[in-house]
Amino acid sequence: MIDLNGLPIPPDAPMEGACIRIEHPEPGLAVIVLDPPHRSLAVLDLCLMRDLDLALDKIERESGLKGLVIRGKEPLSFAAGADIDAIEEIREIEIARRVLALGQAVFQRIDRLRARGIRTVAAVGGPVPGGAFELSMACARIVLADDPKSRIGLPETKLGILPAWGGCQRLPRRIGVPAAMAAILSGTLLPARAAYKKGFVDRLTPPEYLVRVASDIAMGRTRCKRRERGIWAFLIDRNPLALWIIERQTKQQIQRQTRGQYPAANAVARLVAWAPLKSIDKGLADEVREASKLAIGEVSKNLVGIFKLMEGAKRLGKREDGSKPEPIERAAVTGAGVMGGAIASSMATKGIACRLFDISPAGLDAAQFEHRRDLAKLRKRRRIQPHEERDAIDRLDTATLLVGFSRTQLVVEAVAERMEVKRAVFADLAAALPDDAILATNTSSLSVSAIAEGLSHPERVVGLHFFNPVKKMPLVEIVRGKATSSETVTRAAALALALGKTPVVVADVAGFLVNRLLGPYLDEALRLYAGGVEPARLDRLAREFGMPMGPLRLLDEVGLDIAAHAAESLHTAYGGRMAPCTAIRGLLDAGHLGKKTGDGFYVHLAFDPKARPVLASDLAHLAPPLSSHEEFLTDDQIVDRLILAMLGEATRCLEEDVVSGPRELDLATVFGMGFPPFRGGLLRWADTLGAEEVVRRMEHCASSVANAPEPERQERFAVPERLRTMAADKTLFHG
Numbered sequence: 165m166i167d168l169n170g171l172p173i174p175p176d177a178p179m180e181g182a183c184i185r186i187e188h189p190e191p192g193l194a195v196i197v198l199d200p201p202h203r204s205l206a207v208l209d210l211c212l213m214r215d216l217d218l219a220l221d222k223i224e225r226e227s228g229l230k231g232l233v234i235r236g237k238e239p240l241s242f243a244a245g246a247d248i249d250a251i252e253e254i255r256e257i258e259i260a261r262r263v264l265a266l267g268q269a270v271f272q273r274i275d276r277l278r279a280r281g282i283r284t285v286a287a288v289g290g291p292v293p294g295g296a297f298e299l300s301m302a303c304a305r306i307v308l309a310d311d312p313k314s315r316i317g318l319p320e321t322k323l324g325i326l327p328a329w330g331g332c333q334r335l336p337r338r339i340g341v342p343a344a345m346a347a348i349l350s351g352t353l354l355p356a357r358a359a360y361k362k363g364f365v366d367r368l369t370p371p372e373y374l375v376r377v378a379s380d381i382a383m384g385r386t387r388c389k390r391r392e393r394g395i396w397a398f399l400i401d402r403n404p405l406a407l408w409i410i411e412r413q414t415k416q417q418i419q420r421q422t423r424g425q426y427p428a429a430n431a432v433a434r435l436v437a438w439a440p441l442k443s444i445d446k447g448l449a450d451e452v453r454e455a456s457k458l459a460i461g462e463v464s465k466n467l468v469g470i471f472k473l474m475e476g477a478k479r480l481g482k483r484e485d486g487s488k489p490e491p492i493e494r495a496a497v498t499g500a501g502v503m504g505g506a507i508a509s510s511m512a513t514k515g516i517a518c519r520l521f522d523i524s525p526a527g528l529d530a531a532q533f534e535h536r537r538d539l540a541k542l543r544k545r546r547r548i549q550p551h552e553e554r555d556a557i558d559r560l561d562t563a564t565l566l567v568g569f570s571r572t573q574l575v576v577e578a579v580a581e582r583m584e585v586k587r588a589v590f591a592d593l594a595a596a597l598p599d600d601a602i603l604a605t606n607t608s609s610l611s612v613s614a615i616a617e618g619l620s621h622p623e624r625v626v627g628l629h630f631f632n633p634v635k636k637m638p639l640v641e642i643v644r645g646k647a648t649s650s651e652t653v654t655r656a657a658a659l660a661l662a663l664g665k666t667p668v669v670v671a672d673v674a675g676f677l678v679n680r681l682l683g684p685y686l687d688e689a690l691r692l693y694a695g696g697v698e699p700a701r702l703d704r705l706a707r708e709f710g711m712p713m714g715p716l717r718l719l720d721e722v723g724l725d726i727a728a729h730a731a732e733s734l735h736t737a738y739g740g741r742m743a744p745c746t747a748i749r750g751l752l753d754a755g756h757l758g759k760k761t762g763d764g765f766y767v768h769l770a771f772d773p774k775a776r777p778v779l780a781s782d783l784a785h786l787a788p789p790l791s792s793h794e795e796f797l798t799d800d801q802i803v804d805r806l807i808l809a810m811l812g813e814a815t816r817c818l819e820e821d822v823v824s825g826p827r828e829l830d831l832a833t834v835f836g837m838g839f840p841p842f843r844g845g846l847l848r849w850a851d852t853l854g855a856e857e858v859v860r861r862m863e864h865c866a867s868s869v870a871n872a873p874e875p876e877r878q879e880r881f882a883v884p885e886r887l888r889t890m891a892a893d894k895t896l897f898h899g
Contacts, residue, residue: 166214166266171259172250173210176202183215186222192230193383194223195375199237206236208295209247210263213270220273224280231382232277234299235287239309239371242287245294251323251459252468260456267295267329268448271302275330275444278304287378289371292316293353297364298327301334305388306364307378308356309371315353316364321428322351323471324464324842328455332435333447339363341401345414345436349429358546401440411437425710425842428458462852466844473831473845477666480642481658489655491662492516496575498589500524500562503606504578505531506634509538510663512560519561519568528562535560538635566596574602574659576628581607581729586615594619602652604628605643608679609733612645612672622647626656629676630665631836639835640665645672668832671822674737675730677829678836680817681846683734684809684880685837686727687745689715691874692805693787694747695794699765699779705802710840715806716765717777720758724748741813741879750786801868804861807849808881812862814846815884818897826897847897855890859883 183200196219198206206212223232236242246267254260277284286300289309297316300306308314318327318335326332327348336344339362347354347362360368366388369377380386400406414433422429431454439447458464482488493516497508500522508531511518522528539556542548548556569575575597577589590603597603603625605615616625627643640660644653653669660667670677689706693699693716703714719727731744751757751764758764765787766777780786797805814829823829830845843849850858866881890896 166210166217166270168210168214171210171263171266172247172253174202174247174249177209177211178202181215181218183212184219186219189379190383192228193233193379194226194229194231195233195235195379196223197235197237198243205241205291206243207247208243208245208267208299209250210266213267217270217273220270223277223282224273229282230384231283231285231379232274232303233285233287233375233378233382234274234303235375235378236289238290239287239374240290240311240313242290242292243296243299244291245296245319246329248323248468248471251325252465252472254459257456257460260459261452264328264452264455264459267298268452271299271330272444272448274299274302283382283384285378285382287374288316288365289314289374291353293319294327294331295329298329298331298334300365301338302330305366305378305381307367307369307374307381308359308365309374310356310368311371312355314356314359316356316359317351317353318348319351319353321349321426321432322467324426324428324461324467325458326428326432326435326451326455328451330444330448330451332432332451333439333442333444336401336436336439340397341407341410341437341440344439345410345433348432348436349414349418355547397440404441407437407441423708423710425463425840427461427463431455431458463842466842466848469844469848470831470834470841473827474666474835476827477668477831478661480667480669481654481661483651483654489651489658490573492573492655492659494572495519495659496521496569496572497578498522498575498593499578499580500527500531501578503630503632503634504576505534506632507576507578507606507630508560509535510634513539513542513556514663515559516662517559517561519563519572521563521566523564525564528564532560532562566592569593569596570598572597572601574604574655576604576606578606581609583610583614586610587618590615590619590625594621600624602626602655604656606630609675609730611674612643613647616645616647623649624652626652627672627676628656628660631678637836638664638666639678639832640667641676641678641832641836642667642669643672643676644669666831666835668823668828668836670832671820673820673822675734677817677823677832679730680734680822681810681813681833682837683731683742684813685806686715686719687731687742688805688809688877688880689719690745690747691877692794692797692802694745694790696789696792697794697797697802699783702802705799706806709803709807710843712838719748720764720766720768720777722758723760724751724757724764728752739879740876741882743874743876745874747790748787750788751783754786756780756782756786805865807846808858808862808865811846811850811858812881812884812887815886819884819886851896851898855887855895859887859891862887 178201185197185199187195200206200212284303285305286303287307288300290313318331320327356368359365411433418429435450495511495516496519497504498521500520508518508520520531539553543553575593579585579589599621605627612627616622625645626648629641631637642653642656657667699716703716706714734742735744756763759768762768763780767780768777769775826847830847833839833846834841839846862881862883866878869877
């Protein structure tokens with residue numbers, strides 16, 4: 165029996181044997197059912213693994229056994245993979261090795277049953293990630309429920325680790341090295357039909373027939389068509405030269421994409437490339453060696469932390485008693501611009517009937533065109549079926565008059581960023597909609613409370629701040645106004661979750677949270693540029709720190725005019741520390757506003773959107789540096805100026821209760837501005853330095869800018885009281 169002493173087990177661990185049932189529906193067939201009493205969905209925690217090992221003891225002693233099926237308690241409820249809490253808890257490499265070797269040993273017992281003449285079949289459905297898929301691959305055949313809820317794959321690299329219960333060995337043997345390498349590095353969970361096409365599974369069947377079909381295969385009454393890779397297995401999977409080239413090219417690509425900041429990717433490249441030429445035992449030992457080091461590493465701990473923050477955000481869509489609000493089935497959006505059209509399209513794609521209102525027929529036509537084009541892309545990529553595409557098209561309706569809104573449950577306003585315009589629109593909406601309909605604004609700079617003034621039932625007014633581009637950015641800020649009710653916040657968060665977004669609740673302050681943090685970051689970048697730092701160097705250092713793009717490139721993406729307007733709003737609200745830099749005035753006056761006009765700091769080619777932008781040749785003429793006093797700063801000093809400008813403002817946000825705590829703030833920085841996930845978020849990064857070091861660096865920044873042409877920058881780097889207290893008490897943001 166497995167020894168769990170010293171290993172991380174759940175606090176509510178059930179009695180030995182309680183997680184597994186063995187059924188015998190007919191002579192010669194055994195069915196192992198994963199049904200732990202302490203989980204609504206089975207998780208491959210150590211309790212379940214122990215009980216699976218005990219169940220295999222019984223299976224191996226049975227005489228006359230011809231087939232074995234492993235299934236979940238329901239067709240669409242197999243297992244959710246390994247225990248994330250246990251992964252987070254592991255801090256010692258020896259504990260990591262024991263946990264990994266334990267799982268491998270159990271799955272190897274299943275694999276070896278076929279040598280005894282027992283046909284093993286995994287009957288899976290619903291989410292089948294990570295360890296659940298590795299368990300399935302230990303069986304000879306995998307049958308997957310053909311249902312939209314089914315998703316299968318190996319997402320471990322997204323947590324900074326790798327599939328180490330046999331995934332890096334069995335998937336290359338199943339689908340070939342190139343396909344397995346791509347699947348594991350991307351961490352994508354495939355829908356049912358894509359999984360079958362790629363060879364992840366051997367058979368698809370409707371959920372109601374899942375166990376019956378799996379049983380027929382296990383008993384030999386039905387056969388799965390064996391997929392042979394033929395000549396490709398010889399030319400690639402058994403060819404040392406080809407495998408060496410694959411590993412080398414993969415590592416080069418990883419370096420270009422991650423700059424070496426995600427060590428799990430390189431480990432995957434080594435393991436997967438050579439898996440077919442190793443014995444399974446040697447390959448499994450290599451998995452343990454590589455994965456145990458990753459599991460206790462800082463990158464993995466940070467990525468696991470982000471994953472848990474994301475899962476925790478899902479609780480915002482439930483009331484305090486755990487109940488869920490009525491789902492939004494009928495919604496509306498006013499304003500058919502880029503943001504409004506994308507919000508309406510997202511709703512229609514996710515199953516919500518949406519009416520898009522605008523007085524401009526041309527704007528509505530453009531929004532419908534974009535909606536249909538995006539759906540066509542999803543269909544071509546096999547993300548949706550043709551009938552789902554047609555349904556999503558039908559769910560987006562348009563109107564040039566405020567009629568037909570009597571049954572609308574929620575409306576999102578996405579018109580011009582002017583208070584008088586938004587108030588007028590909300591007054592019309594309040595008259596056209598039911599009294600309990602939610603009135604949401606997508607404003608990024610105006611007060612939600614001010615927008616709600618004078619309306620009946622202001623408790624139903626809330627901010628739903630989507631980020632551009634709507635369909636790619638995962639964060640939605642739920643802005644609570646002074647009168648906004650908790651029920652309205654919960655329903656708004658539930659809508660964000662239904663759209664596949666991650667919600668964060670923030671207070672109604674200027675810039676809310678993300679834009680308030682981005683303001684000093686972007687402005688500090690402009691001041692460094694104005695002080696003589698080369699723009700290419702500035703953006704390169706930000707990317708090397710882990711940001712998805714440099715701050716000057718980000719300004720081009722946002723639009724220099726929009727950024728300048730936001731900077732003025734923050735300056736009005738927060739005073740000197742947010743005083744905007746004037747270095748881009750020449751670009752603004754010349755109409756060089758960034759990507760939307762084709763040039764800003766960079767030249768953007770509209771006819772080739774994939775081309776890498778190059779620095780604008782007229783930059784030195786239109787926006788010349790104002791001095792050269794900062795061109796001799798070291799790389800580390802430049803990074804400090806950028807990131808500590810954000811950190812100081814983040815600490816003030818915590819002091820003012822703009823967000824409920826450090827965890828939520830870190831989540832917003834990762835999903836809202838692209839702060840490097842491998843660093844765990846802005847405050848987690850600060851914790852790695854320690855409050856004393858952060859205070860020392862901020863004081864150095866403040867003294868360095870004291871004699872600069874803009875002495876008001878000192879306020880930006882003034883150490884907040886909370887940080888000084890943390891430094892004195894030697895505490896952390898994430899204590």
